[in-house]
Amino acid sequence: MENIISVNGLDIDLPDRRLFENLAFDIPKGALTVITGENGVGKTTLVKHLLRDLKTNSHRHFINFSIKRDEAFYMPQIRNIDDDYPLAIKDFVALGFKHRILPWNSKKMNTTLEQTLMETRLIGLKNNPLGKASGGEKQRAYLAQALCFDPKLLILDEATANLDISSKHELLQLLKKLMKKHDITVLFITHDNELIEEYADYELHLANRSGKLIKKEAKFHV
Numbered sequence: 188m189e190n191i192i193s194v195n196g197l198d199i200d201l202p203d204r205r206l207f208e209n210l211a212f213d214i215p216k217g218a219l220t221v222i223t224g225e226n227g228v229g230k231t232t233l234v235k236h237l238l239r240d241l242k243t244n245s246h247r248h249f250i251n252f253s254i255k256r257d258e259a260f261y262m263p264q265i266r267n268i269d270d271d272y273p274l275a276i277k278d279f280v281a282l283g284f285k286h287r288i289l290p291w292n293s294k295k296m297n298t299t300l301e302q303t304l305m306e307t308r309l310i311g312l313k314n315n316p317l318g319k320a321s322g323g324e325k326q327r328a329y330l331a332q333a334l335c336f337d338p339k340l341l342i343l344d345e346a347t348a349n350l351d352i353s354s355k356h357e358l359l360q361l362l363k364k365l366m367k368k369h370d371i372t373v374l375f376i377t378h379d380n381e382l383i384e385e386y387a388d389y390e391l392h393l394a395n396r397s398g399k400l401i402k403k404e405a406k407f408h409v
């Protein structure tokens with residue numbers, strides 16, 4: 188099994204205490220790994236530490252990445268987008284493009300954008316203001332933005348926390364299809380047991396300042 192990240196002997200300290208000690212785990216490539224653990228155990232801090240490390244190339248002997256610094260995309264918890272948020276869905280999604288030089292999209296970008304809006308079922312809504320979209324549509328717009336970035340690693344931080352049951356399943360089913368199609372590894376911070384049982388290939392469970400990777404049998408298959 189190929190790993191996208193390997194961690195070995197990593198300590199993470201907060202100003203007043205040690206959060207993790209001698210952490211060791213691997214994140215398998217191409218799989219959906221959920222990160223679980225009690226509130227405050229350090230899920231978000233760990234992920235931010237990994238990303239910072241990836242971006243700065245520090246602590247190289249504790250963490251090994253098989254990706255480059257611009258191949259990871261972090262999708263934060265649903266941010267409250269005001270009703271009067273001015274961007275149309277398609278313009279919000281296009282913010283994901285990495286190598287944007289011109290203030291407008293190139294022809295190739297527009298083709299990718301249309302395809303991505305189609306894949307995330309937003310094509311019919313593309314000119315609507317994002318502020319007026321439903322929670323599920325907003326979250327799909329974030330996913331579409333991530334796809335435009337073309338990441339090898341996609342990290343979702345409680346992306347389903349504010350969604351109703353059917354929107355949660357819709358997002359996860361879409362995610363599993365698209366990660367397979369685009370060869371993306373997903374790390375998903377969540378407390379949602381129903382989603383874990385249905386969609387997780389692995390679980391990285393954090394407790395007692397350490398982490399353990401557990402193989403899961405996802406019920407949903409693409």
Ligand SMILES: Nc1ncnc2c1ncn2[C@@H]1O[C@H](COP(=O)(O)OP(=O)(O)OP(=O)(O)O)[C@@H](O)[C@H]1O
Nearest residue numbers: 201202203206224225226227228229230231232233
């Ligand atoms: N920069 C910081 N300075 C001090 N404490 C911090 C800092 N960053 C995080 N913490 C603390 O680290 C602990 C872990 O926080 P983190 O947000 O990573 O937990 P979490 O497992 O993601 O929690 P939740 O499930 O509630 O989102 C918390 O006690 C938090 O207050």
